[in-house]
């Protein structure tokens with residue numbers, strides 16, 4: 001069907017559509033017959049049939065051009081969580097999201113689906129089968145989490161049935177899959193530097209890792225089920241694989257799949273967390289003189305040594321969500337997609 005003939009509710013814009021999740025979302029939307037445009041600060045590849053708008057989401061004018069005749073917006077742009085740049089996070093995740101909301105309202109967009117994060121409730125201590133009713137983290141563990149909280153609040157508060165502007169937030173956790181720029185590449189880099197020999201803590205902590213196609217499925221379901229009379233308006237939803245796994249079993253499976261040794265020796269969690277905190281402080285203090293980025297940040301150590309898995313019961317009930325790819329299958333497909341990261345290549 002020619003783009004201009006598609007019904008208005010099938011015309012969408014993916015803000016952050018050049019990123020890992022964004023590109024998978026764009027591909028699935030195209031498969032499902034949507035007319036798709038992308039707005040991103042950078043263009044990694046050209047996707048046939050997709051109009052690309054290059055710009056910063058803090059620039060309302062640039063956004064407005066991209067929003068012309070669009071009724072559905074997915075906002076999945078964010079600076080990389082590994083960055084330590086507080087100003088960048090505040091500018092993009094808070095002020096930028098405010099700009100996205102304003103531009104959407106002015107352009108007459110009907111639905112805004114935000115990619116939030118399950119980490120908005122994570123404070124570095126155990127979460128077991130956490131529901132969406134958990135309070136936001138009072139002491140967010142880093143600037144990324146702090147600004148994701150503010151971003152989610154802004155989007156959910158903007159939901160206004162009377163004005164015909166509906167919003168919803170998807171909270172994925174530990175997304176992995178082909179083309180992921182962080183989880184597998186960081187893991188392999190750490191292994192290649194001989195630093196993946198140790199298990200932090202006793203190794204029994206359960207976490208969620210979510211295959212990217214399940215996250216995409218959750219976003220599209222949310223967009224399609226979001227209606228003025230649905231319970232979804234202005235609500236957050238966990239989207240996971242619904243198969244919590246031991247953090248260190250998951251890491252080991254990926255490492256072994258790529259030809260590396262699984263970590264074996266245990267280190268006490270408190271010791272590693274303390275060291276990571278010390279290194280982080282040192283990096284902060286020395287920043288004007290020398291710049292170094294520790295691999296084991298307090299956030300990563302906390303994620304590696306605690307339970308953090310979430311219930312997606314609400315998504316099942318309100319939007320009929322069910323993962324479409326199992327964890328086992330997701331790991332196989334992910335490992336196959338990284339031939340260049342195999343040991344010896």
Ligand SMILES: NC(=O)C1=CN([C@@H]2O[C@H](COP(=O)(O)OP(=O)(O)OC[C@H]3O[C@@H](n4cnc5c(N)ncnc54)[C@H](O)[C@@H]3O)[C@@H](O)[C@H]2O)C=CC1
Nearest residue numbers: 016018019020021040041056057076077078117172174175
């Ligand atoms: N990767 C993960 O495990 C998880 C990710 N998320 C969220 O999912 C979303 C997507 O994450 P990923 O695809 O992993 O990240 P990514 O880094 O691959 O993609 C983010 C995209 O946003 C774009 N972007 C950044 N700043 C921008 C700006 N000022 N204006 C326009 N575009 C801008 C980037 O160019 C990039 O293409 C993010 O909101 C992230 O917070 C949530 C939970 C887990």
Ligand SMILES: CC(C)CCC[C@@H](C)[C@H]1CC[C@H]2C3=C(CC[C@]12C)[C@@]1(C)CCC(=O)C[C@@H]1CC3
Nearest residue numbers: 081117119174182183186187190295300303304
């Ligand atoms: C060096 C090792 C101890 C850990 C290597 C793997 C990590 C890079 C990843 C394990 C869990 C991942 C994760 C995220 C990023 C990559 C990991 C830390 C997020 C912080 C990405 C953004 C979110 O919203 C939450 C994610 C939680 C899990």
